[in-house]
Amino acid sequence: MARRSPLPSIPCFKMAAPPVQVQEVREVTRIERIGAHSHIRGLGLDDALEARNVSQGMVGQTSARRAAGIVLEMIKEGKIAGRAVLLAGQPGTGKTAIAMGMAQALGQGTPFTAIAGSEIFSLEMSKTEALTQAFRKSIGVRIKEETEIIEGEVVEIQIDKPAVGTGAKVGKLTLKTTEMETVYDLGQKMIESLTKEKVHAGDIITIDKATGKITKLGRSFTRARDYDAMGSTTKFVQCPEGELQKRKEVVHTVSLHEIDVINSRTQGFLALFSGDTGEIKSEVREQINSKVAEWREEGKAEIVPGVLFIDEVHMLDIECFSFLNRALETDMAPVLIMATNRGITRIRGTNYQSPHGVPIDLLDRLLIVSTSPYEEREIKQILKIRAEEEDVEISDDAVTVLTRIGMETSLRYAIQLITTAHLVCRRRKGTEVSVEDIKRVYSLFLDESRSTQFLKEYQQEFMFHEVGKCESAICCYSTANLGYLEKVNRDKTPVADILSLDSIDHRNKVHDDDDDDDLQGYFGLTIYSEAIRRRPAQPYDPGVARSKTEQGSHPLVQTLDRDETIKSHQN
Amino acid sequence: MEQPPEKVIETITAIEEMAEDVLADRRQMIELDRKRQKMREAASFNFSFSRSLRKDKTKQKKWVCFGNMFVKLSKQQTVCLVDKEFDSLDEEICNIRTGIRAKVNKLRDSESKEEIRGFHLQALTKDELESLEAVL
Numbered sequence: 001m002a003r004r005s006p007l008p009s010i011p012c013f014k015m016a017a018p019p020v021q022v023q024e025v026r027e028v029t030r031i032e033r034i035g036a037h038s039h040i041r042g043l044g045l046d047d048a049l050e051a052r053n054v055s056q057g058m059v060g061q062t063s064a065r066r067a068a069g070i071v072l073e074m075i076k077e078g079k080i081a082g083r084a085v086l087l088a089g090q091p092g093t094g095k096t097a098i099a100m101g102m103a104q105a106l107g108q109g110t111p112f113t114a115i116a117g118s119e120i121f122s123l124e125m126s127k128t129e130a131l132t133q134a135f136r137k138s139i140g141v142r143i144k145e146e147t148e149i150i151e152g153e154v155v156e157i158q159i160d161k162p163a164v165g166t167g168a169k170v171g172k173l174t175l176k177t178t179e180m181e182t183v184y185d186l187g188q189k190m191i192e193s194l195t196k197e198k199v200h201a202g203d204i205i206t207i208d209k210a211t212g213k214i215t216k217l218g219r220s221f222t223r224a225r226d227y228d229a230m231g232s233t234t235k236f237v238q239c240p241e242g243e244l245q246k247r248k249e250v251v252h253t254v255s256l257h258e259i260d261v262i263n264s265r266t267q268g269f270l271a272l273f274s275g276d277t278g279e280i281k282s283e284v285r286e287q288i289n290s291k292v293a294e295w296r297e298e299g300k301a302e303i304v305p306g307v308l309f310i311d312e313v314h315m316l317d318i319e320c321f322s323f324l325n326r327a328l329e330t331d332m333a334p335v336l337i338m339a340t341n342r343g344i345t346r347i348r349g350t351n352y353q354s355p356h357g358v359p360i361d362l363l364d365r366l367l368i369v370s371t372s373p374y375e376e377r378e379i380k381q382i383l384k385i386r387a388e389e390e391d392v393e394i395s396d397d398a399v400t401v402l403t404r405i406g407m408e409t410s411l412r413y414a415i416q417l418i419t420t421a422h423l424v425c426r427r428r429k430g431t432e433v434s435v436e437d438i439k440r441v442y443s444l445f446l447d448e449s450r451s452t453q454f455l456k457e458y459q460q461e462f463m464f465h466e467v468g469k470c471e472s473a474i475c476c477y478s479t480a481n482l483g484y485l486e487k488v489n490r491d492k493t494p495v496a497d498i499l500s501l502d503s504i505d506h507r508n509k510v511h512d513d514d515d516d517d518d519l520q521g522y523f524g525l526t527i528y529s530e531a532i533r534r535r536p537a538q539p540y541d542p543g544v545a546r547s548k549t550e551q552g553s554h555p556l557v558q559t560l561d562r563d564e565t566i567k568s569h570q571n
Numbered sequence: 572m573e574q575p576p577e578k579v580i581e582t583i584t585a586i587e588e589m590a591e592d593v594l595a596d597r598r599q600m601i602e603l604d605r606k607r608q609k610m611r612e613a614a615s616f617n618f619s620f621s622r623s624l625r626k627d628k629t630k631q632k633k634w635v636c637f638g639n640m641f642v643k644l645s646k647q648q649t650v651c652l653v654d655k656e657f658d659s660l661d662e663e664i665c666n667i668r669t670g671i672r673a674k675v676n677k678l679r680d681s682e683s684k685e686e687i688r689g690f691h692l693q694a695l696t697k698d699e700l701e702s703l704e705a706v707l
Contacts, residue, residue, distance in 0.1 A: 109688055143703070146694035179601050182608035185615055210697075242597075243604035247668065251689030254703065262703070300693045 036096075036415075039389035043101040045069040057385060058101055060378035061094050067369040068098050072105055075307060075335050082333035084324075086313070086363070088340055088356055089371030092411040095339040098371070099309045102337070111140045111255055111306030111334075117315030128323050129279050135327055136256040136285075138334035140304035141292055145250045148209040150184075151240045152177050153220045154201050159191055175205075178241045190214075202226065204237050209245070253304060256332065259288050289332065305334045313338040314357030317349035321359050328365060338366070379406045379414070386415050392422040393432035401438050409447035417441050582681075589678045596671045603664050610657040614650060 043065050044055030051058075051065040058065060064087070071085050087095040103112040113134055120130035152175035159171035171186035173194070186194070193214050199205055202223030206215045218237035264280045295301035310316070316324075327333060338358075345357040354360060374382065380403040387394045394402075398421070406414030421437040430437070446454065459465050574582075632643045635652065644652070672690070679686060695703075 142689045142692065144689050144692040144694050145700060180605045180608065183612055243601045244608060245604060249694070251692070252703075259703065295695075295699075298693060299691070300695055300699070302689065302692060 037100045039385055040097055040100045040104060042105040043069055043072065043098070049073070054381055054385075056101070056104075057389075058094075058097065059381045059385065060374055061098070061371055064089075064094070064098060064369050064371045065101070067367075068102055071335070071337070071367070072102055075106065075110065075305070082328045082330070082335075084328055084336040084338065084362075084366045086338045086340070086356065086358070086366045086368045087371060088368060090373055091341045093341075093371040093373055095341070095371055096311060099311070099337055099339060102307065103309070106307065109253065110304060111138050111253070112309070113138045113306070113334075114309040114311065117310055117312040120316070120320065125279055127317075127320050131320060131323055131327070132285075133257055133260075133280075134308055134310075135334060136260060136332075138306040138308040139256045139332055140253045140306055141256060141259065141295075142251060142253050142302040142304055143295070143300065145252065147248050148245065149248050150175065150207045150209060150245050151205070151217075152244050153204050153239045154199060155181065156201055157194065157199065159186070159195075175244060176239075177244055178239055180244060182244060204240065255306075256288065256292070259292075260285060263288060303332065305332075307337060308334045309337045309339070311339050314340045314342045314345060315348065318347055318359065319349060321347070321362050325362055325365070374411060376403060376407055379403050379411060382411065383414060383418065387418050387433075390419050390422070392418055394418070394421075395432050395434050397435050398433050398438050401435050405438070405442065405447075409449060413445075413447040417445070420445065586678070586681055589674065589681065593671060593674050593678060596667055596674065600664055600667050600671075603660050603667070607657060607660040607664070610653050610660065614653040614657065 040057040042056040042058075044052050044058040045065065046052055049066060049069045051062040051069070053060065053062070068085075068087075071083075074083065087098060089095055099114070103114070106112055115134050120127050120134070122130060125133075155174040155176050157171065157173050159169055161169050168188050169191050171191050171194075173184045173186055173190075175182060175184065189212065193212065197205075197214050197216055199214065199216065202220050204217045204220055206217060207213070208215075218235035220239050221236050222239070224236055260280050264284050292301060292303070296303065324336070328336065340356045340358070342357045344353050344355050346352065347354050347357055347359055355363065358366075380399060383399055383402050383406065384394075387399075402414050402417060405417065417438060418433075420441040421433045424437045424440050425431075425433045428437075455462070630646065632645055633649045635642050635644050635649055676686065676690065
């Protein structure tokens with residue numbers, strides 16, 4: 001996940017460049033980093049693990065966020081591993097967003113691997129290998145490295161070469177810190193390294209006591225004015241403080257997968273970069289497990305169980321699920337978070353149906369967190385946050401219009417309209433996005449339900465059209481939306497029906513023409529179908545204002561007042 | 572949670588004390604290191620100035636200063652003394668280092684800060700590090 005990091009300082013720009021240049025660089029960097037979920041900074045929970053309504057980029061969905069917060073605490077403890085969580089809900093209800101929030105909240109210390117369900121199907125390695133690798137990428141091993149070093153600023157180097165013959169060189173090196181100063185005698189090897197590193201008076205160096213390696217850290221600030229011109233790579237560092245000889249401890253976190261790769265073949269480390277790891281033998285993995293266990297006993301290493309997030313988990317087939325069952329029970333297992341938006345579907349690889357497309361025995365091991373569709377004010381809030389994220393000025397009326405669009409079509413469609421409307425607004429040299437711009441892009445870009453309506457009317461014109469088959473195909477494509485919309489308007493449908501988006505009953509129910517009356521409360525769709533039915537001969541143009549003589553009118557041409565349009569429809 | 576002001580002052584005083592302790596230890600380490608370097612200089616073998624003891628060829632007796640007392644000792648005894656002093660300083664610095672670690676942990680605990688990750692781990696040996704070299 002891309003984390004926002006401050007723009008690194010570019011020293012050459014400090015002096016001369018006009019401010020515009022720096023601004024440009026910054027904008028480019030920002031655009032690169034905006035993704036669908038880049039506005040999320042965390043889960044937005046307070047200390048008591050209660051979800052604040054709008055916080056850290058997350059809006060609403062309080063119960064799911066609270067559940068996620070509890071899972072997060074479990075992960076942070078690090079003692080409980082091998083747990084699995086399933087985030088289930090309609091499309092566009094924030095499942096991936098919650099997972100992103102958890103990733104951000106965990107921070108850099110905990111390994112977080114995110115994969116999509118279809119990623120494991122690759123020709124290069126088997127499914128179980130891909131899953132095992134994903135599992136091992138999410139387990140970290142924390143180790144510590146300790147070195148005794150001598151760090152100081154060079155005051156003076158004095159090397160004496162013997163005047164006659166080839167005797168040994170002898171030398172003195174005076175090092176100082178802010179507190180003390182001392183003189184070191186140099187032997188032959190040390191003199192060689194110093195000359196190789198081109199160490200001069202005023203440099204700040206580190207000498208590793210164990211290996212004798214010399215590292216130049218930079219030049220001291222006090223010597224900055226010695227020369228008028230410096231090389232481009234000269235860095236200026238502050239004079240070190242404290243004692244000359246200190247012990248440096250560095251803590252590293254490596255994942256088990258990385259250790260596997262290094263040890264599985266001779267050019268192991270190159271494979272880490274190229275990604276071509278191939279299959280890693282299980283003997284190698286056993287060895288590494290035992291080695292790490294040994295280190296654990298000795299107190300030299302710590303296991304950091306991380307998080308593996310599998311999105312679209314209904315794409316995994318029955319073999320993978322059986323593998324997951326077993327893998328969750330090993331002692332080196334991360335916390336598994338899965339997300340899916342399917343209802344009761346067929347498990348891939350079998351002909352059996354199961355909730356969420358996941359076998360029941362795996363479901364038994366899971367904690368299931370469900371997400372619910374957003375309310376109107378939540379959608380408004382989300383749109384505002386996205387507008388801010390994408391740097392778009394938008395008027396309040398436009399936000400209201402967008403919210404309505406979001407309610408009727410889908411949240412994602414409304415989010416996509418933000419940037420497009422912004423571009424339209426820029427074209428007409430406006431300052432902020434207004435209702436006009438929204439109308440324009442709404443007419444230019446169809447959402448899924450309008451598109452299917454159009455197809456239903458004009459399917460003869462399209463290539464490879466097949467009557468009957470096409471109809472049912474369109475139908476099941478649009479049930480997802482229609483099912484969602486029904487819930488929005490008439491809160492009477494049971495949840496099972498909502499989630500069973502692919503179930504046959506639901507499909508037939510909605511497609512039946514007699515049921516149009518049921519959809520009357522939902523003005524957008526009904527009016528469309530009326531309009532289209534009446535004038536099939538003319539080319540379909542969703543943006544054109546229809547004359548008042550017609551009964552159905554474009555929902556956006558009039559002001560969006562639901563009661564008015566229903567009245568006009570009924571007249 | 573509302574705490575009575577006296578309790579708050581108590582907690583803050585305790586934290587400050589611990590912090591002072593840690594800082595004092597740190598200064599101690601710096602002082603000891605300074606002494607250690609001087610010892611090393613004095614006893615060193617290759618020092619080009621003829622100040623160093625080991626290189627000194629003469630059999631003269633050396634002046635050694637104990638606090639405010641000057642004593643003349645033979646060269647061997649002085650070398651021996653300086654070496655012992657060096658070793659004991661080394662040992663003391665190591666002890667303070669382990670002590671400071673525990674104190675810092677306690678301080679962070681009382682400040683309700685998270686523990687530094689990997690603080691308590693033992694260091695890996697050289698060969699073990701080599702096996703992980705490529706990854707680090």
